[in-house]
Amino acid sequence: MTLSPDTAILRSSHLLGIEGLSVGEITELLDLADTYVALNRAAEKKSARLKGRTLINLFFEPSTRTQSSFELAGKRLGADVLNMSVRTSSVSKGETLLDTAATLNAMRPDILVVRHSDSGAAELLARKLDCAVVNAGDGSHEHPTQALLDALTIRRRRGSFEGLVVAICGDVLHSRVARSNIHLLSKLGARVRLIAPPTLLPSDAARFGVEIFTDMRKGLAGADIVMMLRLQLERMTGAFVPSTREYFRFYGLDHAKLALAKPGALVMHPGPMNRGVEIDSAVADDIEVSLISEQVEMGVATRMAVLDALARGLAPAGRNAP
Amino acid sequence: MSGKRIVFRNARLVDPASELDVRGGLLVENGRIADLGPRLFNETDPNDPEVIDCKGLVLAPGLIDMRVFTGEPGSEHRETLESASAAAAAGGVTTIVVMPNTDPIIDEPSLVDFIHRRAAATAKVRVVPMAALTRRLAGETMTEIGLLLEAGAVAFTDGDRTLANAKVLRRALSYASGFGALVVGHAEDPDLSDGASMTEGEFAMRLGIPAAPAAAEAIVVERDIRLVELTGARYHFGQISCRASLDAVAAAKQRGLPVTCAVSAHHLALNELDVGSYLTFMKVKPPLRSEADRAAMVEGVSNGLIDVIVSSHDPQAADTKRQPFAQAAFGAIGLETLLPIALSIHHNGRAGIGHVLKAVTATPAQILSLPGGRLARGAPADLVLFDPDVPVVIDPAQMHSRARNTPFEGRKFQGRVRMTFIGGECVYDREGETKT
Numbered sequence: 001m002t003l004s005p006d007t008a009i010l011r012s013s014h015l016l017g018i019e020g021l022s023v024g025e026i027t028e029l030l031d032l033a034d035t036y037v038a039l040n041r042a043a044e045k046k047s048a049r050l051k052g053r054t055l056i057n058l059f060f061e062p063s064t065r066t067q068s069s070f071e072l073a074g075k076r077l078g079a080d081v082l083n084m085s086v087r088t089s090s091v092s093k094g095e096t097l098l099d100t101a102a103t104l105n106a107m108r109p110d111i112l113v114v115r116h117s118d119s120g121a122a123e124l125l126a127r128k129l130d131c132a133v134v135n136a137g138d139g140s141h142e143h144p145t146q147a148l149l150d151a152l153t154i155r156r157r158r159g160s161f162e163g164l165v166v167a168i169c170g171d172v173l174h175s176r177v178a179r180s181n182i183h184l185l186s187k188l189g190a191r192v193r194l195i196a197p198p199t200l201l202p203s204d205a206a207r208f209g210v211e212i213f214t215d216m217r218k219g220l221a222g223a224d225i226v227m228m229l230r231l232q233l234e235r236m237t238g239a240f241v242p243s244t245r246e247y248f249r250f251y252g253l254d255h256a257k258l259a260l261a262k263p264g265a266l267v268m269h270p271g272p273m274n275r276g277v278e279i280d281s282a283v284a285d286d287i288e289v290s291l292i293s294e295q296v297e298m299g300v301a302t303r304m305a306v307l308d309a310l311a312r313g314l315a316p317a318g319r320n321a322p
Numbered sequence: 323m324s325g326k327r328i329v330f331r332n333a334r335l336v337d338p339a340s341e342l343d344v345r346g347g348l349l350v351e352n353g354r355i356a357d358l359g360p361r362l363f364n365e366t367d368p369n370d371p372e373v374i375d376c377k378g379l380v381l382a383p384g385l386i387d388m389r390v391f392t393g394e395p396g397s398e399h400r401e402t403l404e405s406a407s408a409a410a411a412a413g414g415v416t417t418i419v420v421m422p423n424t425d426p427i428i429d430e431p432s433l434v435d436f437i438h439r440r441a442a443a444t445a446k447v448r449v450v451p452m453a454a455l456t457r458r459l460a461g462e463t464m465t466e467i468g469l470l471l472e473a474g475a476v477a478f479t480d481g482d483r484t485l486a487n488a489k490v491l492r493r494a495l496s497y498a499s500g501f502g503a504l505v506v507g508h509a510e511d512p513d514l515s516d517g518a519s520m521t522e523g524e525f526a527m528r529l530g531i532p533a534a535p536a537a538a539e540a541i542v543v544e545r546d547i548r549l550v551e552l553t554g555a556r557y558h559f560g561q562i563s564c565r566a567s568l569d570a571v572a573a574a575k576q577r578g579l580p581v582t583c584a585v586s587a588h589h590l591a592l593n594e595l596d597v598g599s600y601l602t603f604m605k606v607k608p609p610l611r612s613e614a615d616r617a618a619m620v621e622g623v624s625n626g627l628i629d630v631i632v633s634s635h636d637p638q639a640a641d642t643k644r645q646p647f648a649q650a651a652f653g654a655i656g657l658e659t660l661l662p663i664a665l666s667i668h669h670n671g672r673a674g675i676g677h678v679l680k681a682v683t684a685t686p687a688q689i690l691s692l693p694g695g696r697l698a699r700g701a702p703a704d705l706v707l708f709d710p711d712v713p714v715v716i717d718p719a720q721m722h723s724r725a726r727n728t729p730f731e732g733r734k735f736q737g738r739v740r741m742t743f744i745g746g747e748c749v750y751d752r753e754g755e756t757k758t
Contacts, residue, residue, distance in 0.1 A: 198496040198553070214500035238463020239493065246466040 005049065009309040014126045014133040017142035018183040026151070026184060033152050033298070033305035040076070040301055049308050050079035053110040057083045058100070058125075059136070060116040065271055065296070066136050066145075070113045073303035077311075079111070097121060101128040110314055111307060114138075119176075132310040140174050146270055147180035149302035151188065153295050154225060157266060161188035165262070167219055169195040169251060170229030170278050171240075173202055177270045178229055182208050195219035197251065199240045200231075216251050223261040228253055228269045231278050244277045254280035258289065266291050326372065327351050328746050331363040333376035333707070337383065337697035338680030348381060350703040353745035358697055376707055379740055382679055383695050384416025384447075384704035386686040387660060388506075388584055389560055389632035391481070391653070393724075394440065396425025401637035401724045403437070406657065407445035409635070409723040411750035413658040414706035414739040416447050417694060418635075419686075422454040423481035429454035429465045431473035438474055446749040447742075448704070450692065452477045455494055455505060461485045464494040467503055476690050479506035479560060482607050482636075482652075484542055486512050488549065495555035504689065506558045507546050509567060510608050514538035519648050520609045525594050531647055536615060539608055540566035547574040550581055558689055559583035561634055563608050565618035572627050582689055584630035585619045587656050587663040588729055592616070596729065602643045602650035603729045606634070623681060624672040629689065631681045633660040637725030654729045658721050662735035665710055669736050675710060703746040708739045 009028045012020065039045060055074040059067050067083060074081040086100065097116070101124075104112065111132045114122050119139030126133040137143040151161075158164060166185050172178045172194050185192050192210040194201060206212055213219030220226065231247060241247045258265065267279075267289045275281045284290055328350040335346050335358060347363030349356045363373070387410065393400035403420070410418050420437065422428035428437060434451050441449035453475035457463050467478060478498060485491045485507070498505050511534075518534035520526040526533035543559060547570055550557045562568060562583050574581045588606055593616045597604045604610060611619075622628035636653030643650050660682065668678045687695025694704045714737065716730040742750035 198500045199493050203552075238457065241497070242457075242464050242466040242468075246469050250468050 006312065008312055010313065013310070013313045015144055015306055015310065016122050016126060016133065016135045018144045018147050018180045018187075019142065021187075023187050026148070026187065029148055029302075029305050029309060030152050030155060032308060033148070033302045034156075036301035036304040037298065040297070045076050046078065047076060048078045050074065050077035050311055053079045053311060053314070054108070055079040055081045055111045055113065055307065056104060056107070056109040057081065058104065058112055058114045059083070059085050060114075060121070061137070063115055063137070066115065069296070069299045070134075070136060070303050072300050073307055076300075077304055077307055079307070082109075097124065098128060101125050105129050111310055132314065134306060134310065137176050139176065140179070141176050142180045143176040144180050145299070145303055145306055146177050147184040148306070149295060149298040150181055150227065150268060150270070151184050152298045152302055153268065153291050156298075157291070158224070161185065161190040164190040164224045165193065165222055166190045166225040166227060167193045167195055167223040167261070168227045168229065169216060169219070169253065171200045171231050171235060172196050172205065172229065173200045173240075174232065174235070175229050181227065182210060186210070193219050193223065195251070197241055200235075216257060217260055220257055220260040223265055226253060226258065226261055226265055226267050228267065228278050230270065230272065231274060233274075236277065244274075248277055252276070252278055252280060253283050255282055258283060265289065268292065268295060270295070326746070328703075329363050329370070329373040330376055330381055330707075331373055332378060333381035334378055335697060336380050336676055336679060338676045339684035339696040340698070341676055342697065343676055345378070348697065350743075350746040353703055353747070355697060355699055355701050355703050357699060374741075379707050379709050380675070381697075381705060381707050383683040383697055383701075384706045384742060384744070385414050385660060385682040386417040386419070386690070386692065386695055387415045387633050387635065387657060387682070388419045388630055388686045388690070389421065389586070389634045390418040390657065391421045391423060391636040393637060394424065395436070399724075400639050402444065403441050403449055404444040404446075405722065405724040406635070406637070407441075407447045407449065409655070409657040409721060410447045411742045412722045412739060414661045414708055414742050415633075415657055416704035416706065416742060416744055417450055417692065418447060418657070419450045419452060419476060419690065421479065421481040422452055423459065423483075427454050427459055428452075429457050429459070431466065431469045434470055434473040434475050447744055448694075450476045450690070452479045452506060454478070455480050456485065456490065459483050461487055461490060464490070464497055467498050468501055471501055471503055476692070477504040477506050477558070480508065482508050484508050484510050484512050488545060491546070492549050492552060495549055495553040495557070499553050499555040502556065504556045504558055506560045507542070508560050509539045509542035509546065509562060511538040511541050514541070515608075518609070519605055520597060521594050521611050523594065523612060525597070529597070529600065529647075534609070536564040536566060536611055539564055540570060543567040543570045547571070547579065547581060550574070550579050551577075554580070556580045557582075561586045561589065561608070561632060562628070563589040563611050563619065564615040568618055568622045568627060575627070582629040584632045585623065585628050586632050586634035587660050588634065588654055589616065589619050590623065590631065591663045591666065592729060597647075600647040601729075602645060602647055603654060603727050603731075605647060605650050605652055606636075606654050606729070607652035620667060620672060623667055623678070626677070629681065629685050631660065631664050633657050635723075637723055638727045639725065643727050653727065655721070655723045655725050655727055657723065659716060659728065659730050659735070661706075661708065661739060662714060662737040665737040666735055668710070703743055705743040706739060707741040708737060710737050712736065712738050714738050
């Protein structure tokens with residue numbers, strides 16, 4: 001499907017989360033991303049959609065994967081890309097963020113991609129800056145491009161989301177990936193299950209309209225897609241789960257547990273993986289079931305689609321001209 | 323397990339779980355109860371070698387003691403699993419639930435396995451370990467509850483330590499609830515009770531002994547109940563000792579929370595005045611309470627709000643007890659006095675014998691999901707044969723524990739164990755013992 005390059009896709013001039021998107025907006029973004037998958041597989045990968053535009057990657061948390069994915073997406077669309085990695089001072093985070101916003105505004109970027117450890121940071125910047133803002137992960141809130149790329153990966157394999165059972169396993173409590181995916185998959189008609197020890201589940205998780213399982217073996221029964229979440233290292237040593245070996249025993253995905261899912265079930269992981277903690281290498285590297293490399297490929301195409309969609313809302317001469 | 327067949331005839335069969343109390347017989351085959359009933363073996367030849375004539379004594383499920391401290395591993399001079407099990411057998415206790423407060427602390431699956439192996443090699447009675455709830459009992463990070471369960475831990479507790487940090491406890495309870503695991507708590511606010519040896523009140527004041535208010539217990543009981551409400555975890559108070567705690571537990575049960583509680587035999591039988599002239603064998607944790615609180619505990623057992631009676635068996639060497647009161651170690655042995663003290667509630671007319679026995683048999687079995695604790699076809703033949711009425715004077719010299727720190731020396735009770743059986747195998751025979 002091809003869309004006219006001038007057709008508006010998003011109602012908002014920012015992409016801050018999945019929660020506010022309509023099914024139509026999500027579907028059009030995925031359709032557009034499909035066209036970029038084709039472009040990325042061609043020898044000539046360049047487009048001129050963002051020619052003359054400036055994209056700033058502002059990362060307050062280190063993330064090689066997401067940052068390089070956005071960088072590549074911007075460059076393939078012809079934008080000038082600037083990467084800024086900022087170490088936050090723990091003393092005056094709020095002040096630093098607004099100071100940074102003022103500084104950035106003066107550089108007149110067109111699109112700002114931001115990753116921050118505090119929930120709501122992208123929204124705060126969107127209010128203070130004159131450019132389009134893409135949330136590349138804010139605290140435990142949302143990571144919309146990850147959910148979109150996951151959806152693109154699933155859709156290309158399974159065609160539709162209607163009735164699909166997707167089990168999201170692991171540290172749901174701290175996961176922005178989980179929240180964005182819960183919103184997106186539910187909107188598209190999938191049945192979402194959460195599997196985690198109670199300590200890694202928000203106490204009101206059922207309010208998302210999902211099924212909750214603390215026994216992974218029961219939660220996996222009949223699942224079409226198993227989406228593993230990363231367990232942060234600092235959460236493995238007693239506060240939330242007692243140890244990595246216990247976590248792997250009860251919540252790590254290996255072939256024995258995967259066998260309980262629907263035959264042909266597929267495995268996803270947003271990366272980077274903790275092998276032997278939340279996922280067994282034998283599963284992660286099994287090309288029959290693992291979509292993990294495919295997710296990375298879809299990441300670039302999805303981010304190109306998001307940047308393209310946001311560029312459609314930018315004034316031709318730069319709307320923040322004096 | 324014994325493959326042989328044993329016939330008990332002429333017994334007073336008392337099964338608390340089914341409220342059975344009837345003259346009759348009981349058949350053991352392959353270590354399990356094969357049959358029982360009023361008309362069984364009335365015609366059996368009493369001289370048959372495989373027949374035990376109970377002569378009208380009570381044949382009941384062996385006792386399950388949910389709170390036993392030993393010194394193994396690490397302090398074998400105080401008590402080993404072997405010596406504790408000998409005391410248990412003599413006391414009619416067929417299952418001892420041992421606390422993780424040893425050296426090393428039982429906070430690793432391999433150490434749970436160690437307890438099982440040592441018990442299998444040396445103990446006369448069944449030994450069921452509880453594992454630590456937090457690593458090193460430090461109250462900071464939870465243990466590997468799932469792996470410890472798989473290794474055979476029956477519940478999770480920091481023993482006689484209170485988990486001070488409510489956030490750590492909340493997470494541990496929450497995590498445990500995912501496995502349906504039972505958490506057993508000790509209620510004594512560590513700051514309020516720091517340095518205290520007695521319950522705050524007139525008597526401690528006159529003795530000049532540092533004391534903590536009974537509220538130090540109730541505060542923790544109330545906090546823990548709130549956390550149970552948040553997490554839905556199964557929770558058991560290892561022992562409570564005052565009315566305020568009982569009221570809080572009663573209210574929690576009223577609200578349908580999965581909470582149970584136990585009382586120690588010494589908190590049923592003794593009060594703070596028993597400390598007398600600084601008797602360190604009366605120094606226990608939590609300390610002996612006022613007479614009103616003691617009476618409330620008896621009342622709690624009578625009306626069933628207190629689920630379980632435990633011995634809180636805590637063997638201490640003489641050198642740690644022969645000290646000025648404030649410096650002496652806490653703890654009292656109790657495996658061999660648990661049955662007579664429990665029976666005293668019956669003899670004082672406060673409850674039927676079945677009701678009292680339930681608190682040391684069927685209820686602990688149910689809380690811990692153990693197969694014993696009842697007289698029923700298919701149940702393990704863990705049995706105690708005892709005379710419920712014979713007067714006894716407690717004599718530490720006749721005890722089997724390696725330690726001698728009983729607070730009941732010279733006290734008069736009623737009830738004495740005649741024989742104890744594990745899986746149909748006799749592990750204690752008083753007559754055989756007195757003959758040799």
